[in-house]
Amino acid sequence: MSNHEESSGIGSKEFMEHRQLKKGVAGWMLLATLGVSYVISGDYAGWNFGIGTAGWGGMLIATIAMGLMYFTLVLVLAELSAAIPTAGGGYSFARRVMGPVGGFATGLAVLLEYVIAPAAIVIFIGNYVEALTGLNGPMVYAVFYIVFIGVHLVGAGEAMKTMMVITAFAVVAIIVTAIGLLPHFEAANLFDIAPNPEVIGSTTFLPEGWVGVWAALPFAMWLFLAVEGVPLAAEEAKDPAKDLPRGIIVAMVFLLVSAGVVLFLVPGVAGASAAGGYGAPLVDALRVAYGENSMLANFVNVVGLSGLIASFFSIVYGYSRLVFALSRAGYLPASLSLTTKTKVPLWGLIVPGIVGFIASLTGEGDMMIQIAVFGATISYALQAYSFILLRRKEPDLHRPYRAPGGVVTAWITIVLALIALTSCFVYDIRAAFWAMGLYAVGMAYFFVFKHKEVSKHSAAEEFSAIQQAENELD
Structure with a gap:
């Protein structure tokens, strides 16, 4: 990027010429598929650690609580994304009503979730690959990062079609x-x-008592984590006002059903005590039922690997769009929002991928889940609070979709998100402190290098400049 381009100014036509996404590639069905693909790996691995932590009854209660949190969050985001359809998603909503500090705090929390979640997923992919081939470890992780970032670089339309098939x-x-x-x-x-x-109050239903339920909340979240990323595709949607609410709600309903299926059937066949420690719970449960070398288990092992790949693939898409939006608005280095001839953010895909790969080298999938959950819960509370502020400050804003329950729905999200945040300190204090450290470093970067720059303009000026430049280019 030349010095002339750097000095042309955020939101200028010249600046935006190199920062364009492909419009109109995603209808509501593709957005719903995107929402499912973000999450579906949670059905294949990771969630079952909650059974080992809380017993089946404890995990059931944790899943109901987190299912409610995500359902209310989805309703909130359906309204916000239809009213403010930008690639920044949660960052954009918070920036509008809480200023640059609140906007970056929200965007950074989502970024922490979206960069670390693929690291957890690729570790679980390694477990499935090992069951098939005996291979696992850094080389497997590297191959998946390189191949699927490469597919994204081909183009958004092609990437989304690939994601739909997977x-x-x-x-x-x-x-x-x-x-x-x-x-x-x-x-x-x-x-x-x-x-x-x-443990006081432990029973056959709650073998670790209510403390176990509390500790299992992050693993219950893993059954739904990242569905909130659908709004990140807003600038590539065909009709954001209609497609975004429909897509994210349909995705959430499917995920509630699939969560119920695996939560009941896997431990109901393999036994809760065994299921709580499985690396590939669906495959392992089928082997209990049909034998170690059963064709059905092998089929699910091969085809089921696509579930982990789908989430890995789509969350890579999600983090690239968030990095693109934060960079384009001046919160991150300008080079991270540069797009290629196929209109995809090159360095926005590669740089977070390198960070995620480094994180995956720990080999600790459960620890990666905890760090991702830490970022997610902060972002959920801030996004729901943005919804409340927007209802209060801009009651006349055009809202193509209105969330049932309004402010009450948002408060349910906030309360449950804060409870889930505290649970990160119960299961693994190391993961919680790592997450806190990474988040603190990100906020320090903002205050030292970017706060003064981005505070020169209001949210309305920032979004208006970007929109005007895009209209001129179109």
Whole structure:
């Protein structure tokens, strides 16, 4: 990037010529598929650690609580994204009503979630690849990062079509698993973990008591984590006002159903005590039912790998759009929002991918989940609070979709998100402190290098300049 381009100014026509996304490539069905693909890896690995932490009953309660949190969050985001359709998603909503500090604090929290979540997923991919080939470790992680970032560089339309196909395979594998496990389901298997005598209030239903439920919240979130990324595709949607609310709500309904399927059937066949430690719970449960070398288990292992790939692939898309939006607005280095001839953010894809790959080298998928959840819960509370402020400050803003329950719905999200945030300190204090450290470094960067620069303009001026430049280019 030349010095002349750097000095042309954020929002100028010359600046925006090199920062364009491809418009109109995603209808509501593709957006719903995107929402499912963000999350579907959670059905394949990671969630079951919550059973080992809280027992099946504890994980059930945690899942109901987090399912409610995500459902209310989705309703809030459906209204916000239809009213303010930009690639910044949560950052853009918060920036409008809480200024540059609130906007960056929200965007950074989402970025922490979206950069670290693929690291967790690629570790779980390694477990599935190991079950198939015996290979695992950094080389496997590197291959997946390189190949799927490469696919994204081809173009947004092509990437989304690829994602849709991969997600379809993942859904088929879940359906096949459900059909295969259902005849072998026994309710007694859900309660084969003995109550912990050292925990007050422990029972067969809650073997680790209510503290176990609290500690299991991050793993329950893993069944829904990242569905909130649908609004990041706003600038590539065909009709954002209609497609974004419909897409994100349809995705959430599907995810609630799929969460119920795996939560009941996997431990209901394999037993809760065993299921809580599985690296590939769907495959392992099928092997319990049909034998170690069963064709059904091998089929789900091969096809089910697509579920992990789908989430990995789509979250890479999500972080690149968020980095693009933050960079374009001046919060991150300008080079991160440069787009290629195919209108995809080159360095916005590569740089966070390198960070995620480095994080994956720990090999600790559960720790990566905790760090991602830390960022996610902060962002949920801030986005829901932005919704409340926007309702109060701009009651006349055109809202193509209005969230049922309004402010009450947003407060449910906030309360549950803050409870989930505290749970990060219960399961693994190391992960919580790592997350706090990374978040603190990000905020320090903002205050030292960017606060003065981005505070020169209001949110309205910032978005107006970007919109005007885009209109001129179009």
